Amino acid sequence: MISKLINRKVLTLLKVQYSNMLEYRVEIALWAISGIIPFFMLNIWTNNNLNESINISDIMLSRYFLCAFFVRQFSVVWVVFSFEEDSLMGKVSPYLIQPLNPFFRYFAQHLAEQITRFPFALIIVFFFFIFNPESIWIPNLGILFLSIVSTFLSFLIQFLIQSIVACLCFWTEKASSIERLLFIPTLFLSGLLAPVVSFPEYVKSWIYLTPFPYLIDFPANLLSGNEANISGGLSMQILWIFLLFPLFKKIWSEGTKKYTAMGS
Amino acid sequence: MNLRKYLKVYKKFLHTSLASELEYKTNILFDLITAILSLIGSIFLLSIFFQNDGYIGGWNFEQALIIQGIYTILNGITNTWFNPNLTEIVKHIREGTLDFVLLKPIDSQFYISLKKINPSGFLEIILGFCLLLYCIKINQINLNLIFLTLCLTTIICSICILYSLWFFISTTTIWFVKTWNATEVLRSFLYIGRFPLNSFSLSLRIFFSVFIPIAFITTIPSEVFLGLSQLWKILLEVVIALIFLFTSRKFWLYALKFYSSASS
Numbered sequence: 001m002i003s004k005l006i007n008r009k010v011l012t013l014l015k016v017q018y019s020n021m022l023e024y025r026v027e028i029a030l031w032a033i034s035g036i037i038p039f040f041m042l043n044i045w046t047n048n049n050l051n052e053s054i055n056i057s058d059i060m061l062s063r064y065f066l067c068a069f070f071v072r073q074f075s076v077v078w079v080v081f082s083f084e085e086d087s088l089m090g091k092v093s094p095y096l097i098q099p100l101n102p103f104f105r106y107f108a109q110h111l112a113e114q115i116t117r118f119p120f121a122l123i124i125v126f127f128f129f130i131f132n133p134e135s136i137w138i139p140n141l142g143i144l145f146l147s148i149v150s151t152f153l154s155f156l157i158q159f160l161i162q163s164i165v166a167c168l169c170f171w172t173e174k175a176s177s178i179e180r181l182l183f184i185p186t187l188f189l190s191g192l193l194a195p196v197v198s199f200p201e202y203v204k205s206w207i208y209l210t211p212f213p214y215l216i217d218f219p220a221n222l223l224s225g226n227e228a229n230i231s232g233g234l235s236m237q238i239l240w241i242f243l244l245f246p247l248f249k250k251i252w253s254e255g256t257k258k259y260t261a262m263g264s
Numbered sequence: 265m266n267l268r269k270y271l272k273v274y275k276k277f278l279h280t281s282l283a284s285e286l287e288y289k290t291n292i293l294f295d296l297i298t299a300i301l302s303l304i305g306s307i308f309l310l311s312i313f314f315q316n317d318g319y320i321g322g323w324n325f326e327q328a329l330i331i332q333g334i335y336t337i338l339n340g341i342t343n344t345w346f347n348p349n350l351t352e353i354v355k356h357i358r359e360g361t362l363d364f365v366l367l368k369p370i371d372s373q374f375y376i377s378l379k380k381i382n383p384s385g386f387l388e389i390i391l392g393f394c395l396l397l398y399c400i401k402i403n404q405i406n407l408n409l410i411f412l413t414l415c416l417t418t419i420i421c422s423i424c425i426l427y428s429l430w431f432f433i434s435t436t437t438i439w440f441v442k443t444w445n446a447t448e449v450l451r452s453f454l455y456i457g458r459f460p461l462n463s464f465s466l467s468l469r470i471f472f473s474v475f476i477p478i479a480f481i482t483t484i485p486s487e488v489f490l491g492l493s494q495l496w497k498i499l500l501e502v503v504i505a506l507i508f509l510f511t512s513r514k515f516w517l518y519a520l521k522f523y524s525s526a527s528s
Binding site: 026027030031033034035036037040043044047048049050052053172174177178180181184185187188193194198199200203 | 288290291301308311313316440445451459464
């Protein structure tokens with residue numbers, strides 16, 4: 001009975017958000033295009049033979065950056081911006097009355113967006129293979145499954161971090177600047193612009209303790225067939241989720257007590 | 265006459281937007297930290313590229329830092345003026361408030377491009393200048409009047425091109441109301457301005473000098489700094505900047521003919 005109710009809620013939320021997202025397909029296509037920075041980076045790497053120093057062949061490196069692009073496409077999170085707008089406009093109040101945590105709504109929004117984005121990402125990958133036919137490969141099913149799982153876990157970690165930041169809106173009104181601050185280490189340390197193996201030793205020694213390399217570098221290495229510590233990476237991802245989730249719950253319950261319904 | 269009026273109006277703009285931005289003081293603090301971290305991150309990335317043999321695209325690390333400095337200045341200008349104003353165009357068009365702008369006895373492009381200001385971009389501009397000064401020292405560049413005028417000319421031209429690109433893309437929202445993500449695409453393309461043009465493959469080089477002249481924005485001023493630039497390149501940049509300014513102005517006036525307000 002309860003599981004049926006939850007199922008209905010989940011399906012309805014997803015359906016509503018998916019049809020909403022389909023309305024914005026041009027925007028989402030543009031979002032997908034704006035994620036092509038890894039390809040520019042790949043161009044610098046291979047064009048200057050920079051990969052010699054890290055012992056990765058051109059083909060493996062191009063697969064790595066392609067996978068980095070793909071993982072990034074499906075782990076983009078913007079919940080803090082939606083939440084900030086909703087909270088500044090006072091839209092959070094009606095959500096709070098409903099017997100459903102508003103973050104489920106945002107979560108469904110993100111999933112629906114990913115479904116809408118999927119065909120566009122595939123088109124970009126298709127073009128990538130036209131220009132780089134030698135880098136075509138087919139990962140085996142097990143690896144594919146594991147990398148989908150780890151991409152989803154990476155999405156979850158980022159969603160939790162941003163939700164925690166979003167909850168700070170209850171105190172500071174504008175939390176997106178904190179998110180922009182957090183985005184900088186995510187950008188430079190996650191492996192989106194350069195694989196983590198290429199980092200100098202003094203960074204490599206501590207970076208694996210932070211969540212950043214598990215956001216893009218680990219799933220991308222896994223999917224592209226580069227060296228990856230599968231059990232270690234997955235368990236670190238799960239560990240971070242277990243650390244962040246209680247923090248989110250705490251900050252949410254504190255924040256809702258503080259909420260003062262802006263604009264009403 | 266006119267000029268004095270516009271100066272007076274601009275002073276008022278400055279006053280109101282600074283006052284509203286200073287409402288969110290912690291926001292500004294976070295933006296300042298973000299700017300510093302962002303610069304550290306990009307220098308870190310650059311150092312990874314140079315750990316192999318010390319040259320990419322014929323530039324060594326010290327020379328590539330000049331590009332970084334100019335990019336930082338331009339990025340600061342973008343964050344101070346272009347980004348807050350030109351993303352506002354989209355909002356104006358979506359909500360139909362562009363009517364109020366057009367009704368004012370003042371040039372609409374002037375109003376729309378300079379209404380807002382985001383003070384946190386100033387730090388980036390200052391950081392960029394400091395980096396440039398440091399580069400002048402380590403590259404042992406002799407300062408003289410001709411050198412300074414040439415540098416200033418090329419940087420001003422870069423700013424004009426950058427402004428025109430932003431303005432151009434924002435103007436297209438008059439037709440495609442929903443495409444506010446187009447500026448994100450431009451942003452990600454501009455990202456390659458952090459690296460010397462020669463470090464990319466030929467096809468990308470052509471793309472970024474003919475279709476979207478990002479190459480001109482940072483590479484040519486940096487070459488001028490190093491005294492490597494030929495005169496024709498500088499003249500070319502001036503011509504391109506003038507063409508861009510002129511067409512973006514014409515494009516705006518043309519686009520306004522198609523503006524049909526919202527919900528009326």
